Amino acid sequence: MxxxxxxAIPSNWTPGQRGTLVxxxxxxxVLLIHKLSGHGAGRINAPGGRLEKNExxxxxxVREVREEVGVRVATLRPAAILRFHDFGNxxxxxxxxxxxRTFEGDAVSSSEADPFWCRIDEIPYHEMWEDDVLxxxxxxxxxxxxxxxxxxxxxxxxxxxxxxxxxxxxxxxESDSVKAKREV
Numbered sequence: 116m117x118x119x120x121x122x123a124i125p126s127n128w129t130p131g132q133r134g135t136l137v138x139x140x141x142x143x144x145v146l147l148i149h150k151l152s153g154h155g156a157g158r159i160n161a162p163g164g165r166l167e168k169n170e171x172x173x174x175x176x177v178r179e180v181r182e183e184v185g186v187r188v189a190t191l192r193p194a195a196i197l198r199f200h201d202f203g204n205x206x207x208x209x210x211x212x213x214x215x216r217t218f219e220g221d222a223v224s225s226s227e228a229d230p231f232w233c234r235i236d237e238i239p240y241h242e243m244w245e246d247d248v249l250x251x252x253x254x255x256x257x258x259x260x261x262x263x264x265x266x267x268x269x270x271x272x273x274x275x276x277x278x279x280x281x282x283x284x285x286x287x288x289e290s291d292s293v294k295a296k297r298e299v
Contacts, residue, residue, distance in 0.1 A: 123273075124200050124263050130209035135176040136163035137188065138214045138255065139222075145235055145255060148183065148228035159242045162186075162228060163210075172211045172288050180218075183228040189217040193284040194254045196261050199246075203268030211288055212254055245271040259284045 138161045139146040150160050164179040166172065177188050195212035222230035233239070235255055240248040246264045253260055259281045265273040 123275075124198055124265065128198070128200060128207065130198070131205075131207040132165055133172070133209045133211070134163060134165045135172060135179055136161045136210060136212045137176050137180050137191065138194075138212070138251075139180070139186065139188070139218055140214055140216050140255070141232065143235055144232045145238070146184070146186075146222055146230055147233050147238070148230045150228060151225075152227050155244065158244060159239055160244070160247075162230070164227075172291055176211070176213050183225055184222040184230040185220055185225070186222055187219045188215050189219065191215050193281060193288045194259055195250060196284060196287055197246075197250065198261075198263045199266065200264070201266040201269065202272075203266065203270075206266070214254065246274060249274055250276055253278070 146162070147159050148162055150156050150158050153164070162180040162183040163176065164183070166175045167178075170178070173191060176191055180186050180188050191213040192215060193211070194214050195210075197210040197212060199206065199208045199210065201207070222232075224230065238251070240251075243251075246262075250260055250262050253276070259279050260276050261279055261284075262276045263274060264271060
């Protein structure tokens with residue numbers, strides 16, 4: 116992966132979309148999905164998706180896991196806020212990342228996702244979004260982060276990752292904000 120010179124997210128940036136990702140953890144494994152439809156189809160990711168109108172970030176996370184893999188999440192741990200901007204195609208998204216060790220049910224396939232359990236030390240990053248290898252290991256290690264990722268036509272060009280206190284992530288999730296420490 117070649118990441119070129121530092122390019123910043125525009126100072127007046129607002130996300131065109133907001134979405135969630137939820138990493139379900141069991142012992143030394145994580146639930147991942149083969150994404151079958153929508154944004155990222157053909158890649159490996161975690162259950163998640165876009166917020167619906169008037170929906171809270173937490174509600175979206177719980178709903179998307181239930182819809183995509185049939186699992187009922189009991190608790191969510193806010194882990195990251197990721198800002199994505201693609202100068203090539205105009206895509207922009209704020210992503211709210213959670214982990215959970217408290218859930219019910221067995222993961223089942225849906226029209227959107229084919230779930231599978233994977234050992235954390237065997238995650239197939241080469242089949243995922245280019246940026247995942249930069250931030251996901253930190254999240255799975257319990258580190259909270261803010262991340263900015265600049266793309267050009269789906270190719271990563273620049274990134275910045277900052278470790279933060281979980282309180283900061285939690286406050287942003289509760290206020291449905293992407294602001295955290297940085298001005299947006």
